[in-house]
Structure formats: structure tokens, C-alpha cells
Amino acid sequence: MKMKFTKMHGCGNDYVYVDCMDRMLPNPGKISEFVSRRRFGIGSDGLICICPSDKADFRMRMFNADASEGKMCGNGSRCIAKYVYDKGLTRKDTITLETLGGIKTIHMTVEQGKVVLAEVDMGQAVVRTADVPMDWPEETCVDQPVVFAGPDGKGFTVRGTAVSMGNPHFVTFVEDVETAPVEAVGRIIETSPVFPERTNVEFVQIVDENHVKFRVWERGSGETWACGTGACAVGYTCVTLGKAGKRGEFLKVEAKGGMLQVRTGEGDAMTLKGPATTVYEGEIELPEELLEESLK
């Protein structure tokens, strides 16, 4: 079977987008794993299927590079808005999107008939550890020292904040993102039993009161060049701890692949704003074994 796709990214967080309005892909997790391989596939952080919805204008299903399904994807939501508008699947410049993390509203900025910027109402940042979920004795884990097991079996401590943006995040502050141990420590925290559903991990450097930088280790995909839900978890943590940003105003949250803007509003309602880019369109032959019923 040949699969048509569009390669898109939001600040370097790149996914393979597939129009599934007429038919869902068989084994989307396995297809994600197959296409995401950087050297043997298309190369991406995962796969995003654009599907019909009976609750919203469209529905997103997103899969990480390791085949796991994610509940929410901030950059993916913005790219879907661009996809459906630019391809004429909608004429509305505000759409609703059903995700496993709830229904999100996306507002688009259109220039010369194309979407250049998209703003997503991301919903509430949640810190109740039972909801993250995090195995933790307190009701919240906000700027707390957490002990993880190192590869040598010895414990090491990372101070951080656990936040759910529909998916789990652990936000920790560092002096310099360039030298942060993103892979070594990110991988340990992602897979630690402290986070029973694994977690995304953000390493944050304060630049000034309106601007922070972060690097992210994503659950199921490793280090990516940006993460929309991660940027919201970072923005929320910076404002809540008084480290940067003001409630009700956009904070510049700079990822490795570009600049995102995040607002922490009333009731911790988060807004994410940033560019969405189409890279190219293509077609790929999927191996027969990926399409077998038994894999579904």
C-alpha cells in the first residue's frame, strides 16, 4: 500500500501528517515507528492522523516514534490547523479539534491564503499528582526534590515540577540548556516508576523576565526540537514560581527549533502560539507486514 503524506513541523517538532478523513490507517503506531526512523524512514518525531470527528471540526490521533499514542500534541494541533485550512478542508480560521486530551480550539493567522501562525487554547495546566500521573506522597509536586535511580542503581535528586497538559511533564531548571544532560537524565526520568505512564521532561534556562529557553526529552520520541505541551508546562511553571513571565501575558519560550509563546491565564488556562510549516508532500510504500490485521 502506498501512503500519501505531508511532512510538517512546528519549530522543528516534525511529524508525518496523513489525511485519514475517509479511512483510518491500519496499525498507525507501527506505521509511526516505520516512517519516523531518521536514517531508514521519512524521519520524524512521529505520525499524526487527521480524522473526522462527531464532537469537533476534526480529530487528531498522534503517535510517537516508538509507536505509543500520545494524548495531546500542541505543535501537532497547530500544524493540523494549517493543513486543513491550506488544503481547503475548511474555510474557517478558527476550528475545534478533538484529541485524547479533550477538545481544543485553534485560531489561525492567514496571510495570502495560507496559515502562518496558529494559537491553541490548550486547556488547564493540572498539578494534582494523581492526575499527572505521578507516584508521589503529596497532592502536588511543585519545585520539589525527587529521587530517581541512576544506571548504577544509586539514587540522584532532580528538583522539579510535575504538570499535566493532557500529557505528563516534569519541568526542571538548569543554568545552561546547552550543557543540560537532556538524554542521560531525560531518559531515566521518562521511564522512572515515579511516572507510571512515563513522562516528558523539560530542562529550562531563564534568559530574562520575558524569555526562557528549554530543551525537551519527549516520552516515546527522545529529544525533539520543540514541544507545545512542554512549552505550556514550562510557561506555567515559570509564572507559578515567579521565575519569569506574568499571568495574562505571553512569555517567550524558546525551543531548540524556534520561538513559541505561552500565556498562563485565569484558572491556569494555557494558550500556545507559534508558527506551523509545511516542508514537503510525498508518498511512501508501506511493507505488507505492517498492514496485517493481527497487528491491529
Ligand SMILES: N[C@@H](CCC[C@H](N)C(=O)O)C(=O)O
Ligand atoms: N510534541 C508534542 C507532544 C507529543 C506527545 C508526547 N511525546 C507524549 O507522549 O506525551 C507537543 O507539541 O505537545
